[in-house]
Amino acid sequence: MASLFTRRATTRLRLAIVLTIAAMVGVPLFLMGWVRTPLERGEFQPVSQPIPFSHQIHVRGLRIDCRYCHYTVERAAYAGMPSTGTCVPCHKQVWLDGPWFAPVRQSLASGRPIEWNRVNQLPGFVYFDHAIHVNKGVGCESCHGRVDTMTTAVQVQPLTMGWCLDCHRQPAERLRPVAQMTVMGWSPPAGESRLALGRELMKRYHVRRMTDCTACHR
């Protein structure tokens, strides 16, 4: 009677068992890792726009303040998107007749808005308010990154709940004087540590740790 199994059978079986266990542990671990990658969160991925608008040119080159276009950032939940009219004054001189500006011209003619594609996307159940953040000393840069270096705007932060909580639990390190809100690449004046300044700003602006769920979820 021929033997049932070859010599390697045992090894194979052992291997199989080991692999199964490894998979049971490994798959969840992999997934937990995956959701922490920029790829999964959509960071650093250029978003196509109807007009090749370059923040770099406007912010760094022309030194236009963020608030010129995002005009409600200080008083409303939405930062506000520039209405088509905003572009015209300057662009009357340049580009307005250029091929890139077709959408702008159409919008001006029809009064229909230009449809920009969203770059920083929060879920529908998150109620983020720009006004309160910027007025408490959170700079644009803290969430939107060095916009002045972006030819096309990209998301540079995870925008996960954990990421929000990091700041909501320890605001101090992320604060800056409100006046410096739109400054790109801001760093505290020489000799002052970010933390110390932050602690002082927390007092000045009455900044609290905001960890109530309904602060963001309503």
Place this chain on the structure above:
Amino acid sequence: MAEPARAMGAHDHTVLEPYPVSRDARDDAALTDHLLSPIWTRSRAWWILFTVAGLLTLLFVFSATWTIAKGIGTWGNNIPVAWAFAITDFVWWIGIGHAGTFISAFLILLAQRWRASVNRLAEAMTLFALVNAGLFPLLHLGRPWFFYWLIPYPSTTRVWPNFRSALPWDVAAVATYFTVSLLFWYTGLVPDLATARDRAPGRIRRMIYGIFALGWRGAGRQWRQYRVVYIILAGLATPLVISVHSVVSLDFSIAQLPGWHSTIFPPYFVAGAIYSGLAMVLMLMLPVRRIFHLEDVITEQHLDRIAKLILATGLMLAYSYMCEAFIAWYSGDHFERYTYLFARPRGPYAWLYWVMTAANIVTPQLFWFARLRTNVVVLFLASVVIWAGMWMERFVIIVTSLNRDFLPSSWHLYAPSWVDWGLLVGSLGVFLLLFLAFLRWVPFVPVSEVKRLHFELRREEGPLSAGHEPPEERAVTRPRRVEEER
């Protein structure tokens, strides 16, 4: 007292065969063949049953799919009765699951030899019951696709489960219990799978059994390690029998709802669990015993002992019922009193309450009588009644507490939908399907243990007669042969 097993068949119920395995002269080979025969033989009856079970399983799958596709609204649940059938089924199944481990683990630690021939059946029952028990809480979630939020793991939201709630512990408890039971069952199975491998007709089967036998040769070393592992697992499983259902009972007793908020729940639930489990063991064992002619392996002694256990746990349950009612009255609390003294005995579900009480309190009293403890028909009917009665108990606890709580304005009745029924009946199908498969392909009486017991009994009787060396030594002969073959 020759042929006492037969004598048992004849109507002398006063004397019981002292040994849990008949001593009629059979050598091990014969015994093995006898015990393994079911997995080689085909039977039409089996196929018919298997088909029925299959259809019921389909019903379960359909109802489950419907629920997940449409939402919990397809059930009869409402506010105030937000938990009903599904949770009843869950607690019921998990309760049933307890008997298996109880029989094998508890009794092995208590050195109860008689467990030998029944434990595998009981363990299998435990596993299959747990499969069902595991499914219900999952289906019960409003958003089942987020079930993993009940498991503690570092998530990107920085939110953890709420450890003050009983439910995350529930998940842990049931999962652990399932794992340990599975290992315990499988470990016990290995030597028999090896035997099956060696006896299997045809290469394919031998292969399959061979793989699952994990290369068991029956060498002395293997036997020693096997025993150690088995005892350790038994040691692990035993506390789980207590812990799991205690945790399940906390799902209710941590609430402040009259009818749930009770400190006696853990012991009360454990007793009830084993009670219902034993009932189901009998329900399964009696037909199997008859069909496969195992009277000399699963002797009347087994029936007698199990019946006694049922009586014991039944009495504990009765005590719990009384205790609850008394405390409710003695507390003087309006709401407690209303639930226990009005809502249940006189409320809209009163009939269910009384049927339940009768089934669970009165039925076991039969087993004060020795002849009834071994009367197959009585045993079977009684266990069916208890088995159903325990389902009702869970329903009464859950629904009659919820449907009339604190504010009369929110009182409302509950009526199950077809999906609720589909899931309950379907889950029976799932169980039956698995159990039939088990009967068909796995040695459901632990051959090696029975043989060992057989041997030990004889040795205690006196000097060994030839051809009756202990199974180990028989077994060692095999590997030698394998070597030769290589």
Place this chain on the structure above:
Amino acid sequence: MSDELRHGYWRSLAELAGAAGLREDAMREFPLGADAPPPGMARRTFMKLLGASAALAGLGACTRAPAEKILPYGRRMPELTPGTPLHYATSMVVGGYATGLLVESHEGRPTKVEGNPEHPASLGAAGVYEQASVLQLYDPYRARSARDGQTPLRWTDFARALHTMPGAEPGGTGVGLHFLMRPTSSPLTAALIGRIRERYPEARFHFHAPFDERAVAAASLALFGDVVMPQHDFTRARVVLALDSDFMGSGPFSLRYARDFASRRHSAIASTSGADAGQEMSRLYAVEGMWSPTGTLADHRLRVRAGAVASVAAAVLREVLRLRAGALQAGAVDAGAAVAGADAALVRDALAATAADAPAPRPWIEALARDLANASGSGIVIAGADQAPAVHALTFALNEVLGNVGSTVWYGTAPIFELGTESHDLGALVDAMRAGAVQTLVVASGNPVYDAPVDLDFTGALKSVRHAAYVGMYENETAAACRWFAPESHYLESWGDACAYDGTVSLIQPLIAPLYDTRTVDELLAVFAGTDGTGGNSAHGLLRESWRDRSGGTFEERQWEEMVGRGVAPDTRSARLSPRLRWPAFPPLIRATTRQTGHIELVFERDPRVYDGSFANNAWLQELPDPVTKVTWDNAAVLSPATAAKLNIESGDVIELSLDGREQRAPAFVLPGHADEAITIRLGYGREGAEEVARGIGSNAYRLRTRAAPYVGGPVEVARVLEGGRPLRHELATTQMHWRLQGRDIIRQATIDEYRRDPELTSAQNTRQPSLYDRYDYSKGDQWAMTIDLSKCIGCGACTVACQAENNIPVVGRDGVLKSREMHWLRIDRYFTGGEEDPAAVMQPMLCQHCEKAPCEYVCPVNATVHSEDGLNEMVYNRCVGTRFCSNNCPYKVRRFNWFDYNREIAETVKMVKNPDVTVRERGVMEKCSFCVQRIRRAQIEAQLEGRAVRDGEVVTACQQACPTQAIVFGSYTDPASSIVRSLSEKRAFTVLHELGTEPRVRYLARITNPNPELEERA
């Protein structure tokens, strides 16, 4: 499958108004509004239109699917900050009278209606109709285009078609041209009618509504020789007698009256514990057959069927006069003023005759009369508009004799146009139609085919009219009977005006340009008024014109802007009249009362939810439980336990009511406290028009309602309907099954005297429970709390609808309610105390109690419901997995579960009503009252931006805002000066289920009643 109805409802909604459909509409409307912009309004309309389309495009924001596109405004809108809602003043007209409103608009999308604090009929409150009206705006079943037969028309073509109709030809005299409208108080409409009459001298106008004030008008015309409306000041009333009058629950001024009555009562109760104890508390006597919200608050309620109210009133007047006479002998007062000698005898006989069979215990009448007499000059007798002229006559007389006239009661001109004239008699029109005198009938809104008195057979008469045109919001029964049809604008799309009950002129201004090709009734009239043949004039133009005329040209833009902004025209209240009561006219009036005894009478009532049927297609209202019966999605034949027992009827039995040879089936509902020998049935159900939601719901009682007996009919035959020998059943979807308190301390009540004797009566229920754990420190920052005053709550349900509108609460349909799955975050529990026959009723709004030690929180396995630092019990939908353990462990059962995906299948239009500040919940998650956390957080953010703390009254919850009696107080108790602290510190505050130690943040104020000591034992 379960809740068919809901699916039927929502799915067909989706089909009817597909996403694309509406976007097109919105876009197509856009140029319409912009190309010919009416002066002074271009910018706003324009903005709104843009807003609407933007809102539509960005709908994702308020639904689950997140938006992928960002749409800036094409042009920047100075007064609009994206994401920040604006409020505009407007008015809603119900029953011809206006109630002032402030409407919240998100990017030009009206989402929520509040009361206008500056408006006399509202004072900031808004009733159920107003609250729910915003859903009607987006109702996908609204008619969308005009038609001639089946061929669709544009409105302008429809207008042209009108001019071709006989009598309406330009230059014609208007012979055979008839208009049928709803009674109106609009000066603009009146002006237009005037113009049309100039142009077409022969044209005739008729006014019809199923509920009107013709009885009052008749009585006042007879007694005063002029049509006047009684006005009341409840803030000064010490004793109030309501004769079948639900003055707090329904009627044009009910919001105001409720507020006034409650405020006086409360100041009395509050002062009890304070220094100046003993301030007089008002006492309310109610005489009614069917429970009304007002009746539930009465100190003494006399259970009398509607037909017998007259006799009770007569008995009271008789008693009062006797007292007066006695006083006269004593020379105390001058009764001569009351009844002049000669008439006295006649009056006395008439009263004797009428009062003969008053079904009221003598002591009751006497005590009441004495009470009224003592409160002479500071009492109010008020009668329900639906009562016979006799009752109104008696009421006028009572107030006169008691000397209330001039102080608490006075008279004002009737705001309703031509009230009391023949033009308000539908019969006249129908006769004309029969006589073939009507060539062209223009029906402007209303629904006569459905609600005209059945014996008039309006439908039949309509067949003899060759040119029948109907303008209404729906393709309803009347539309089906007319060849021409044109859709009417919703009031939130309209310019216009109307009067409040006290005559104050209120402006109606649009919040959004018409969603479809619709016009207002005024614009329709303008077509005939000949200001322009095509009816191209906007109501806006007409309105400004009419105001310029009225102010004699001295009317400036600034005034106009201000008036529109406030929604109220300054000092337009009607003057106080003091007409002399002509006693000789009195006896015949009250003799006219028909005696009805020894048989069962049938009482027709307006429905507290769908009114006369015109709101029947509003799912919010259909699902709102009836204040007392708690029935939803149905109407029922309500009768008392005794009568039911006599007829061997149980709740849910289908019974057949036959009245003058007409039959109608309806399910029975047995209600404790209903008058015996009477059956009350609400009108407005059994609709057969194109309103999908309303169609087939309930039983159409108009089929039994005759011209002669519009409110009380009888004798009515009642028979149980059998099917195969077994009684036919129809299960009524009620939200509350049990009405007994089971001896539980859920509600605390006491009489004012008891309360004065023992102010500590609830002290055992408002102290902290001992605990083994340290208490979390809830003393810093804002700490939100609420009180609900049971002495004020009339159970009207305004809060429930307000909450539904504010918090995007879905509708579950009849099946859902039958399964006890209603989603209302705020429900009103109704309990009866005392015997089944003649109980007292008490209302208890029940919402999340925001327990500091919340049982729901510790059982949630995933931390989806937790506590906030400012004391809110937070429900985090996006974390919830739906174990429903929290609901099981909530002793108040205020948590709601999304059994199905209630929001997936709703139409695009209905999505527009959603509040973007509140998450729309997905299937399988729990939800519950959040104390309107979105409002709290916004207020906190605004305060922070201004670097200050949140002010008292800055955060107002939706329910609090809507409550007419201000029974709900909300605020932070860390602000010592706040109204919530004052309210919490009232001695009678108590927590429900205090013994559980849940430490709720919601406290109830014990119900304090003021029964007449003489009748104490009945109280």
